[in-house]
Amino acid sequence: AGSCTKGLTAFSSVDTEEKAVKPFVQLPAELQKPLFTTIVETDKHYLLATENRGVWAYSDDKWLSVSGVEKPGISALTKNSSKEYAYGDGAGVFEINGLTAHKVIDENETKNILSIYAEADGTLFLLFNNGLIKKYNNGRLTDFSNIPKELADQYSYICKIGDKYLVVTDMGILTYSQGKAWNLMYFKGSTENAKVASSVQGNSSNLYTALSDGRIFEYKNEKLEFLGVITDQPVAMNFSALLWVAGKEGLFFLENNGFVQTPLRTEDKIIGAFPTKNNTSILVFTGSGVKILSDR
Incomplete structure (x- = not known):
């Protein structure tokens, strides 16, 4: 990650402002006015879901x-080390292979679904808004666990770390x-006026969670710690070499236990940010296309 951050902190604001204003790659005609919801990085490409x-x-x-997932409502994505899955509330779950999905x-098995975790062997864990977790394995869907009812209507994301x-x-x-x-491990500080904005797993058996008030926490080694705060309202997070946090107005990354703001300013929704393979620039996916933040 070091080489990536060195490149990032050396951004030229003039250069990036000029490039950040114009979409680097425009959306095709058939993808006009998409309501992007989430993005995952695969070995071959980036997958983006829309509403x-x-x-x-x-x-x-x-x-x-x-193909196979064109209808509205398939608006969420998850992946394991070898496959990607698309799903949505009442829209089913689809396994994606290349550019086709089945x-x-x-x-009818996915009404009120909130989140899916995919294990390496293809076992899926489905979280529903009533606190029920179901397990999908070898074509069978079975009840796995029930979350305490006291926390109803507050769930957002499921994953597995260790056992x-x-x-x-x-x-x-x-x-x-x-x-x-x-x-239940509580977030430090008041959560009365805060909701979870986004959660994403890192690359060291950890989980990042951003709250709507800008606070960001990390679960690691069975502890939940406060990481820091951004001066913006978080809307999305992704992990690619670093933790990237998209706010309503800008883009931040985590470096040396602190959050650094990039020069990018946009009124478009930011869906995710990914360093290119050679770490010379960052692809920023937004509601109007892909913008590039480049290093001189």
Whole structure:
């Protein structure tokens, strides 16, 4: 990550402002006014889900539609080390192979779904808004666990670190090991006026969570720690070499335990940021196309 951050901190503001204003790669005609929701990075391309235009892949300055998931409502993505999955509330779960997708879980099994975690072997854990977690394995969907009812309507994200299942809530992070009770670790400070804005796993058995008031926390080694705060309202996070936090007005990254703001200013929604393979520039995916932040 070091080489990436060196390049980042050497941004020339004049150069980047000029480049940041214009989309680096415009959206194709059939992808106009997309309501982008999430993005994942794969070995071959970037996959972006929308609320209204299906799922799209971006690679080498080109946008390509993923077939089989064109209908509205398939607006979320998850992945494991080898596969990607698209899903949505009442829209089913689809396994994506290249630029095609096929259904693995039916629409009527995904009503009120919030989040899916995909294990390396293709086992899926589905979190629903009533606190029920279901497990999908070898074509079968079974009940796995129920979260305590006291935290209803506060869940947002599920993942697994080590042998613990984690569910992010607006008050903190719930952890669960099979055969044991659920345990809630609270976010430090008041959460009365804050909601979870985004959660993403890092690359060292950790989980980052941003709250709507700008505070960001990290779960690691079975502890939940306050990491820092950004001077913006977080809307999305992704991890690619570094932790990237998109606010309503700008883009931040985590370096040396502090958050650094990039020169990017945009009124477009930022969906995610990814360093290029040679670490000389950052691709920033926004509602109007891909902008580039480049190092001189």
